[in-house]
Amino acid sequence: MDKFEGQVESQFDGHAEQEEQQEQKDQKERRSVAVEGIVERREHTRYAVDAWAEVMVKDGTMLFRGRVLDVSQGGCYIETEARLRLTPGTPVEIIFRAHDRVLRCEGTSRMVRTRGAGFLFEMMSAKVRAELEGLIAELSGERA
Numbered sequence: 134m135d136k137f138e139g140q141v142e143s144q145f146d147g148h149a150e151q152e153e154q155q156e157q158k159d160q161k162e163r164r165s166v167a168v169e170g171i172v173e174r175r176e177h178t179r180y181a182v183d184a185w186a187e188v189m190v191k192d193g194t195m196l197f198r199g200r201v202l203d204v205s206q207g208g209c210y211i212e213t214e215a216r217l218r219l220t221p222g223t224p225v226e227i228i229f230r231a232h233d234r235v236l237r238c239e240g241t242s243r244m245v246r247t248r249g250a251g252f253l254f255e256m257m258s259a260k261v262r263a264e265l266e267g268l269i270a271e272l273s274g275e276r277a
Contacts, residue, residue, distance in 0.1 A: 176207060177205035177206040177207040177208075178205055178273075179203040179204065179205045179210075180203060180204055180205065180269055180272035180273055181202065181203050181272070182201055182202070182203060182204050182231050182232075182268075182272055183200070183201075183202075183231075184200070184201040184204075184229050184230055184231035184232075185198065185199075185200060185201070185229065185230060186198065186199055186200070186201050186209075186211050186227055186228065186229035187227075187228045187229070188211060188225050188226070188227050188228075188252070189225060189226045190219070190223060190224070190225055191223075191224040191225060191226060191239075192224075195215075195217075195218070195219075197213050197215035197217070198213065198215075199211040199212050199213030199214075199215065199249060200212045200213070201229050201231065202249070204231070204265075204268065204269065204272070205269070206254075206265065206266070206269065207253060207254060208240065208243065208251060208252050208253040208254050209227070209229070209251070209252055209254075210249060210250070210251045210252075211227075211229075211249055211250060211251075211252065212248055212249035213248065213249055213250075214248070217245050217249075217250055219242040219245050219250060220242070220245075221241075221242055221243055221244065221245075222241050222242065223241060223242040224239065224240075224241055224255075225239070225240050225241065225242060225252060226238070226239055226240075227239075227240055227252060227254075231268055232268055232271055232272075234264045234267065234268050235264075236261055236264055236265055236268070237261060238254050238255075238256065238257045238261050238265075239254075239255045239256040239257070240252040240253055240254045240255050241253050241255055
């Protein structure tokens with residue numbers, strides 16, 4: 134029986150590793166879409182980041198958590214398993230933590246995809262703006 138248990142565990146380990154590799158490949162493909170064959174309309178450069186976020190629709194109808202995949206001075210993209218029913222322009226409050234910084238700002242949804250949404254930052258205090266600029270300086274390789 135021990136031999137069988139070892140075989141089952143190794144099968145699960147291999148499956149988990151394959152899933153992780155596939156997720157990394159999918160994430161790389163999603164990020165490269167903005168580079169290949171699409172006219173870039175963004176006014177700010179996006180930087181890849183790995184952070185967790187909580188997003189609350191301002192009218193209180195929805196709260197969801199997700200993973201921030203990229204961020205810029207103007208906004209961010211958040212991947213989530215939640216089924217999003219947001220129309221473009223929906224006001225939200227976003228809280229995310231990245232590189233020992235906690236950022237809390239208001240924004241609006243810009244586009245919604247099957248597994249996430251892009252948000253435009255709207256109102257941000259001077260303190261939060263400075264934190265965001267510091268984060269972007271770290272992500273871009275500069276020092277704040």
